[in-house]
Amino acid sequence: MANRYDAELSALLVKLDEISQSLRWADSASLGSSPIQKQVAQLVISTSYVLAAAAIEEYMREMVNGLCREICKARPTFSALRSSLVSVFAGSQISSMRDLKDYEKIWEKRREFSNLFSSTNLVDVENTETPIDGKTIRPVHVETIWQVFGFEEQPFTSALYRASLTDIADGRNDVAHGHTSIKKFAHKKGAPDTDKKIQRIQELALHFTIHAERYIEKKLYLKST
Numbered sequence: 178m179a180n181r182y183d184a185e186l187s188a189l190l191v192k193l194d195e196i197s198q199s200l201r202w203a204d205s206a207s208l209g210s211s212p213i214q215k216q217v218a219q220l221v222i223s224t225s226y227v228l229a230a231a232a233i234e235e236y237m238r239e240m241v242n243g244l245c246r247e248i249c250k251a252r253p254t255f256s257a258l259r260s261s262l263v264s265v266f267a268g269s270q271i272s273s274m275r276d277l278k279d280y281e282k283i284w285e286k287r288r289e290f291s292n293l294f295s296s297t298n299l300v301d302v303e304n305t306e307t308p309i310d311g312k313t314i315r316p317v318h319v320e321t322i323w324q325v326f327g328f329e330e331q332p333f334t335s336a337l338y339r340a341s342l343t344d345i346a347d348g349r350n351d352v353a354h355g356h357t358s359i360k361k362f363a364h365k366k367g368a369p370d371t372d373k374k375i376q377r378i379q380e381l382a383l384h385f386t387i388h389a390e391r392y393i394e395k396k397l398y399l400k401s402t
Contacts, residue, residue: 233382251398256294261325315346
């Protein structure tokens with residue numbers, strides 16, 4: 178039986194598999210005698226961080242948006258919703274308070290927001306603001322999503338997963354912003370070690386997908402009774 182998030186996971190795994198295949202070629206090419214192949218291998222290793230980070234960001238965005246859509250399909254009221262999720266489904270209302278300077282309006286908006294916790298209004302995906310902020314995905318994003326939605330267990334089953342995600346994010350920024358030369362970066366990271374990090378990201382995504390599926394099935398978005 179297909180799971181509701183198979184498409185999102187499959188799309189990520191295809192992209193990461195392509196990166197892994199390129200890294201294996203780069204590992205072989207870097208040991209050869211051709212200077213051009215060595216330069217191409219260095220470029221492959223460096224760009225793999227940028228491509229992996231982009232794939233992870235797209236996966237996380239699609240997953241979180243998918244979770245919000247699934248919750249809205251169930252038509253819960255704000256009063257029935259897990260408290261930590263109110264800020265997600267009242268995102269536009271919270272955003273409207275950021276630039277207020279008028280004393281009366283500030284406190285009027287705050288009262289309105291407080292009333293949502295007992296409101297019988299249905300949650301609406303159009304007012305959603307998720308913990309995805311458009312920046313390179315780091316462990317803090319995964320942990321925040323895990324806590325705000327209220328997934329079971331822990332987001333990282335090993336420190337290696339956290340370290341791999343951090344390293345890909347840092348590497349992506351180093352390459353994209355030109356903080357280091359391609360040659361130095363590729364020599365430091367190496368194709369085999371980079372491929373191991375990519376494999377850990379695949380495992381991390383599978384872990385996240387399984388818990389997202391379980392989350393919706395068990396209706397963990399509702400207040401515990």
